[in-house]
Amino acid sequence: MRTLYHHWVCPFSRKVRIVLAEKKLAFEMVVEKVWEQRPEFLALNPANDVPVLVEPNGAVLADSTAICEYLDEIQPDPPLLGSDPLVRAEVRRLVGWFEVKFNREVTINLVGEKLVKRQMGIPGGPDSRMIRAGYAAIRLHMDYLGWLTERRRWLAGDAFSMADIAAASHLSALDYIGDVPWESFPAAKDWYARVKSRPSFRPLLSDHLPGIPPPKHYAYLDF
């Protein structure tokens, strides 16, 4: 059995969970609180990040991009990176958009301040400057997501791909704290409803952090 070390609110862990499910690869999950800096976990991944995937033969993989590329190579069906080099470049560009730019400008400011700090037991509450920056940035990113979803069936083109998975992983973490202004972006909302309805995505919608319930619409397909 594969083992995935993950954390509930980590979008990079969510991405790997969805990819494993899309490819129908069985796995068990272990929650890793990286801020506890467990020596056994540091031995698996000196970067002390989740996700980490341990293969049935004991091989250890770290870095969510490395893991997802690996899974697409060993289990090509369904393909999640696209059918030719230019499509794959567009898929990977959008993965980078959400995992570097969106993560830095939105996820760290909002999910980091509101959820991760609390999980880690850091006193003092969210930094209001970061919250304001996150709220300003998410609208710009939703404009771009709206622009894409008005023009394409899925984010990178005609096929569901790693770009949809990466984007939805970040948005689902933000949706858990009710911070996505879906109403102003109907095409993006329609796209997210289609992602939510996929069997691979459903397990994420039943995640509940102890003491921090999600808003009601979080798990609804019709939100």
Added chain:
Amino acid sequence: MRTLYHHWVCPFSRKVRIVLAEKKLAFEMVVEKVWEQRPEFLALNPANDVPVLVEPNGAVLADSTAICEYLDEIQPDPPLLGSDPLVRAEVRRLVGWFEVKFNREVTINLVGEKLVKRQMGIPGGPDSRMIRAGYAAIRLHMDYLGWLTERRRWLAGDAFSMADIAAASHLSALDYIGDVPWESFPAAKDWYARVKSRPSFRPLLSDHLPGIPPPKHYAYLDF
């Protein structure tokens, strides 16, 4: 002819330059000062980042990872990602190490504060708190680089790969400001000398920023 939009001190641009040279693909370079937010460049890449690669047929590629994976697909010789899925996962893990963790903890703090701010004409000089954080972090990263280079011929194993290119791209930007403590890490220094001696790397060593010359050892193979 391919066109690469880049900036001299951007490690992600440096990585693409080296990959193009390793694969013997001809290209011309255009310096893009992204802080000027040129509308023509934003139309090529709404993330307003370098590098951007424009193919001879007009196809536009952004995001350095997307570009490098694309180049390895269209020109597999020499292979820069490794020979099997687990090796490729290790190459990509190390690329992620340098481009996410090292970049955040070292490059942004030192190259960002000392070089990029000055290039952008931001007054006030470097933030001393960031400089201190960068100096502390680079020693921890050099410990890890030392550990790797004492055990492996190249960073991800027996073959020169994208991991060496990503790491050397960041280290070369830091070396331009004399901030790499090579003397304390002889195995890492020996590895970097071998990277420097590759024909693909030589053009980077003649880069000179106007008004900010590199230290003498920057271009020497025997440093």
